[in-house]
Amino acid sequence: MPELPEVETVVRSVRAHLLGKRIVIAKFTSRWVTPGSRKKLAERLAGRLIESVGRRGKFILIGLDQGTLTVHLGMTGKLLVAGTVDTHTHGVFTLDDGVLLYHDPRQFGSIEWSPGGSPRVARLGPEPLEVTFEEFRVRLRRKARVKALLLNQSFLAGVGNIYADESLFAAGIHPLASAASLSRVRAERLYTAVRGILAHAIELGGSSISDYVNAEGERGWFQVEHRVYGREGEPCVNCGGAVRKILVAQRGTHFCPRCQRR
DNA sequence: AGTTCCCTGAGG
DNA sequence: CCTCAGGGAACT
Numbered sequence: 399m400p401e402l403p404e405v406e407t408v409v410r411s412v413r414a415h416l417l418g419k420r421i422v423i424a425k426f427t428s429r430w431v432t433p434g435s436r437k438k439l440a441e442r443l444a445g446r447l448i449e450s451v452g453r454r455g456k457f458i459l460i461g462l463d464q465g466t467l468t469v470h471l472g473m474t475g476k477l478l479v480a481g482t483v484d485t486h487t488h489g490v491f492t493l494d495d496g497v498l499l500y501h502d503p504r505q506f507g508s509i510e511w512s513p514g515g516s517p518r519v520a521r522l523g524p525e526p527l528e529v530t531f532e533e534f535r536v537r538l539r540r541k542a543r544v545k546a547l548l549l550n551q552s553f554l555a556g557v558g559n560i561y562a563d564e565s566l567f568a569a570g571i572h573p574l575a576s577a578a579s580l581s582r583v584r585a586e587r588l589y590t591a592v593r594g595i596l597a598h599a600i601e602l603g604g605s606s607i608s609d610y611v612n613a614e615g616e617r618g619w620f621q622v623e624h625r626v627y628g629r630e631g632e633p634c635v636n637c638g639g640a641v642r643k644i645l646v647a648q649r650g651t652h653f654c655p656r657c658q659r660r
Numbered sequence: 661a662g663t664t665c666c667c668t669g670a671g672g
Numbered sequence: 673c674c675t676c677a678g679g680g681a682a683c684t
Contacts, residue, residue: 546661
């Protein structure tokens, strides 16, 4: 669930606590979050200085004096600058001043170190808030349903299920529409919708639909503005018809059949 | 390009 | 009890 706006919010809330700090000891406990040798990873990180904290797509990039620590929150991951260690705490970074905890009940997230940046990050498409319309449109020319393409991180980095549904509704485009056959005008509507919604969600600190919180444990408020996501059967805010839910790319997909055309 | 699978809390 | 939620990698 943490998508671009939530990850951006985490990055912003964690940055001041990490910059210039040194990792004294690190400890990991999940074979899913940290595949491979957890001990070697911990040894790799001990003594490292944190020089930068950034984001690329849904990945959190922590630049060290040696290599990069790349964190993905998966579905239920949280980075916290305070709190207690429990059974779901799968990463503990003891800093020379403070602590950083990685908490992830479902363990869909990941923590990895790499000397020159993660290859997973290298495969990402452009940032939605930086991509030009011309590049966006060229990238749309693929044989896929538009919703599936929005979820594809090599097409565009950072859009997940919630913001894909919200963007398609705002653009009036059916999730099953063929991406390649969107007219220029409709492609432009989608481009504008994705960017506007992501920017607005960042302003509101992201969406807290389940248990998402930023690094200080604060909730986001964009869920209040969701117009289709999680509103199956409820009236469309635009036409009053029932919001429908179907499965696209194995993801729950919410849309208004009257307001969103193929 | 579509399907399956990893995991666990929440809800039926 | 059982099913569902979903990001992304591996598979078909």
